[in-house]
Amino acid sequence: MSGVVATVERVRLVQREWGKRPAAERGAALTAAAQRVHAARDELIALAVREVGKPVTEATAELDRTVAILRYYAQQVFDPAGAVFEPTGTGLLYTRRRPRGVAGLITPWNFPFAIPVWKAAPALAAGNGVVLKPAPQATACAIRLFDLLAGALPEGLVAVVPGYATEGQVLTSTTDVVSFTGSVHAGTVVAARAVTTGIPVQAEMGGHNPAIVLPDADLDRAARHIVAAAYGFAGQKCTATRRIISVGAATEPLREALLMAIDELPCGDPADPKTACGPVIDEAARVRLLAAAQEVREAGGFVLAGGTASDNLVAPVLAGGLSEGHALARHETFGPFCLLQSAADLPTAVAMANSGTYGLVSAVYTADLGNALHLVDELHTGLVKVNAPSTGVDFHLPFGGAKASSYGPPEQGKTAMDFYTAVRTVTVQAN
Numbered sequence: 431m432s433g434v435v436a437t438v439e440r441v442r443l444v445q446r447e448w449g450k451r452p453a454a455e456r457g458a459a460l461t462a463a464a465q466r467v468h469a470a471r472d473e474l475i476a477l478a479v480r481e482v483g484k485p486v487t488e489a490t491a492e493l494d495r496t497v498a499i500l501r502y503y504a505q506q507v508f509d510p511a512g513a514v515f516e517p518t519g520t521g522l523l524y525t526r527r528r529p530r531g532v533a534g535l536i537t538p539w540n541f542p543f544a545i546p547v548w549k550a551a552p553a554l555a556a557g558n559g560v561v562l563k564p565a566p567q568a569t570a571c572a573i574r575l576f577d578l579l580a581g582a583l584p585e586g587l588v589a590v591v592p593g594y595a596t597e598g599q600v601l602t603s604t605t606d607v608v609s610f611t612g613s614v615h616a617g618t619v620v621a622a623r624a625v626t627t628g629i630p631v632q633a634e635m636g637g638h639n640p641a642i643v644l645p646d647a648d649l650d651r652a653a654r655h656i657v658a659a660a661y662g663f664a665g666q667k668c669t670a671t672r673r674i675i676s677v678g679a680a681t682e683p684l685r686e687a688l689l690m691a692i693d694e695l696p697c698g699d700p701a702d703p704k705t706a707c708g709p710v711i712d713e714a715a716r717v718r719l720l721a722a723a724q725e726v727r728e729a730g731g732f733v734l735a736g737g738t739a740s741d742n743l744v745a746p747v748l749a750g751g752l753s754e755g756h757a758l759a760r761h762e763t764f765g766p767f768c769l770l771q772s773a774a775d776l777p778t779a780v781a782m783a784n785s786g787t788y789g790l791v792s793a794v795y796t797a798d799l800g801n802a803l804h805l806v807d808e809l810h811t812g813l814v815k816v817n818a819p820s821t822g823v824d825f826h827l828p829f830g831g832a833k834a835s836s837y838g839p840p841e842q843g844k845t846a847m848d849f850y851t852a853v854r855t856v857t858v859q860a861n
């Protein structure tokens with residue numbers, strides 16, 4: 431572990447100088463970083479397809495978003511870094527935001543470029559150094575990405591420390607700010623450690639994301655959205671739809687529309703541009719998903735689709751008939767696994783959607799604006815999508831969940847610049 435500690439200290443030495451550089455210089459460096467990543471576009475896309483099995487069309491979208499995020503934060507350096515207030519007496523009263531120091535980033539494997547960059551870019555723009563501990567399954571993506579970023583930045587300002595939980599834990603006691611994305615289990619440990627050592631921390635974690643479908647919705651369109659959101663990239667997104675709550679008369683026709691959409695979903699080789707649902711990340715995930723389908727049957731539920739696999743290609747599972755208290759009905763099963771539930775009326779659907787510990791994203795399908803706005807207010811999730819898939823994130827807006835899905839301030843957008851800076855309140859009086 432002494433290697434990780436030494437890396438943090440080396441980055442800290444370089445950061446002291448970087449934090450003093452003019453905003454325009456930091457912005458220019460991030461623009462150059464965006465150009466370097468863009469120039470390596472094809473290579474990086476192929477790497478993500480190979481290393482984490484991301485379907486090439488999604489990998490391409492992720493890579494392009496990564497470049498856009500770098501360009502966005504390259505401009506944020508010119509935003510105000512504080513505010514001037516009326517003094518209580520004479521003189522000047524103002525706030526000024528300053529970089530925190532070294533940002534420790536702990537990331538999952540499912541967005542091997544976008545997540546490291548949506549943390550690193552605002553951290554660097556604000557004048558911090560960065561140490562990234564990527565998921566072991568995405569180490570090659572992280573190392574190549576940071577190679578490219580490093581070429582545009584002062585030598586030693588960014589570093590990757592490959593490894594596992596132990597390496598991640600070191601960052602929670604040696605850096606100046608910690609940003610984590612991953613499972614609730616690991617995020618809770620990371621947040622607790624950082625709080626204990628007094629380091630500001632944010633943790634973005636899992637979800638058990640509901641899609642509520644009302645009878646007045648365009649059910650075929652809703653089914654196509656839901657199937658894409660539940661099973662795209664084999665359901666390996668924190669924002670994937672995990673539960674479909676059909677309300678009243680929607681149940682029968684929606685079930686048929688879902689089964690048809692699943693049937694038409696292109697599954698297979700992630701290198702094929704037509705593929706939407708590729709393999710799961712590893713053998714352990716395959717075993718876990720097949721066991722979950724089996725558990726549904728043993729608990730008296732039904733499996734309407736999927737539950738089989740060929741190598742790591744797990745056929746999308748649509749299941750239901752579980753009691754509300756069953757573990758599979760309450761916790762994220764990270765993969766192509768989605769539950770179909772029904773509610774007699776809207777209040778019951780809201781209560782079902784809000785039950786449980788997660789609160790990342792919900793989707794609502796209806797033609798009634800009043801119902802849509804009512805649900806936006808009533809659903810306890812950080813994001814609400816109306817007539818839109820639960821997946822898909824806009825990088826210029828805050829991103830974060832409610833309840834156990836998140837700890838600390840949200841990520842992305844301008845909020846991120848606040849997280850990676852500390853406020854000084856300054857009082858100046860004439861001598």
Ligand code: NAD
Binds near residue numbers: 538539565619634
């Ligand atoms: P994971 O929690 O297993 O690992 C995430 C990262 O944390 C990895 O780098 C891992 O090595 C590290 N880690 C694990 N235990 C740790 C510990 N005790 N201390 C410090 N670091 C530790 O998650 P994963 O399998 O890589 O990713 C899938 C999970 O991530 C899912 O639950 C998914 O919902 C979640 N996720 C959330 C978001 C979001 O923004 N909310 C985005 C993507 C993925």
